[in-house]
Amino acid sequence: MDICVIEGDGIGKEVVPAAVEVLKHVVQPLQVYQAYAGWDHFTETGEALPEEALEAAKQAGAVLFGACSSPSYPVKGYSSPIVRLRRLLNTHANIRPTTYLPIPTAREGVDLLVVRENTEDVYGGEEHVAEDGDTGTAMKVITRRATERVAHTAFRLAQQAHRNRVTVVHKANVLPQTDGLFRRVALEVAEQYPDIEVDELLVDTAAYWMVKEPTRFDIILTSNQYGDILSDMAAAWGGGLGVAPALNLGEGVAIAEPVHGSAPDIAGRGIANPTAAILSTAMLVRYYWGMNEEADRMEQAVYKALNQGNYTADMRSDNPVSTQQFVDAIISNL
Template sequence: MPPATGAAAGHAEPSAAPPRLCVIAGDGIGPEVVPVAVEVLAKLLPALQVTEAEAGWDCFQRHGCAVPAATLASMGACGAGLFGAVSSPSRSVAGYRSAILTLRQSLGLNVNLRPVRSWPCVSPQAGVDMLILRENSEGLYSGREHWESDGVAIAERVISRQACERLAACAVQIAAARNSRRITLVHKANVLPLTCGLFRDSCRAVLEAAGYAAVLDERLVDVAALQLVQSPQAFDLIVTSNLFGDILSDLACHWSGGLGLAPSLNWGSGLALAEPVHGSAPDIAGSGRANPLAAILSVVLLLRYHWQQPLLAERIEQAVSDFLEQEGRIDFGCETTRVIGQGILTRL
């Protein structure tokens, strides 16, 4: 028998390093909803170490840079982050690129997770439980645009086998965790045979090699959009490219109660950045009306997928479910942010 070590030898096992979180409030309602989500997370992780950083349109206007190098360094040091919202201009501004796109591409956050599920009282249909897994670094969001001639602008759609295989490998991991009954590849290979064909074939090869051929199917993106409206309960795990995933996930979140309950996770190798989907909502910024549930549910994704704490993730989800079932609404006027935040905290 080997000699006793650690606790068996009378010494306490070294405790795991406390979790670290880089908090990037961003623009608009970000500084209102993010502190609520951090407070909820800290209640379950009392050793949580929080570092604040800057990014976004306001940051660009102050410093001439949407994502300072110090923010990227902080994210790298913490390994996990929570991003509130970004206000991006709808016109070209010299030197500016969307903060969230910069964070995704600079930090290698190559996969985006968007869960959609039915919640009590606020969801228009019960029984919906899907996860949309989207490539997060290329496609039409690669930023490769140029003028071909006067009045003709060109955007390049970038699809690489490496990114597709990375996405599919993540899908294998999530399908195992969800015990997925169906995996749907969404593309438009009938019109884009090179780029969507490469996406479909690369993902299919990885998923079939992992033993998921029996539950794997395909949908053209327009058909998938129709069926997400007609029969959302039929879907489980959707795997798709960047732009398609962005559009379909916003469509699908109707079934969870809208953008105010839509969380996401930008996921990379050893790094994860949680991000509510609702945007900066400048029309209600500072009014107290912002719904913090999307931010709260985004830190749930950090717990489940990055920190491997599924039981803590379920506790927050149960608190959200209980709150919605008992309150039956999410609009409390100028007290919305405070009432919802306090309501979740008291149920944990």
């Protein structure tokens, strides 16, 4: 098995090696290719995603990407390397699970997947500002091809994971030409999977239910922007964004990517929580390599480590363990 590892910035340089250390105990033989990208690499070289990193990612097919520090203001020549990598590798589906973890902020009974289209919508980058600087316009693009592709992915995941229902989320009552197209195509695809129950919700109603009763959801299928928001909301029930895993899935390629940021305030101190990176890697093992048993082992080792009281400082302030101590506990459980 080949994997391209891009640590990125901040705590990415700590949690990604932690995840690789765990992976090496589960998947063998494993060939690791190191590549470099991110804000730090940009400030040093002028390239946020160098061609060598892109080629290494393409060659391996499987990618583990840490975290990037992106400024909230325009910087000439810089664009988010993870967003660019997703587009260039055409990872059309972003998969965000939220399941109960034995930590104080999680909610028992929550077990859902948000599957969002990952290449278009208002995140396609078509933004313009009028010459007077007073009007900004973003283009919302929804296509039949992209919607069909992500819908098939969602329903196939439902079958593979023995999940019973897919909820299509949209705002077609207000946006009939864009969200209306997404809704129509998603429901057309649903007809090809008669064994899976399908329902639909307006995005504001879905947000209400995500706050009120997240256990009503099994799989959510939605467009890019709505999925981004709803999956972050869902993460609160799984223990927070700091432990939330994600996978970007395409044809013959996948990018495992913990949801959290680069956390420069704690970088280099050996206290970062590697849970999200390890669980994202387990998703790569499950959905890209098709190794369900090995993915189960990784996930169960994490859950057991938490049940044993191994909490990093972000999860519990009294008597926390270090990043390496947490990894050692997981490996011991494996």
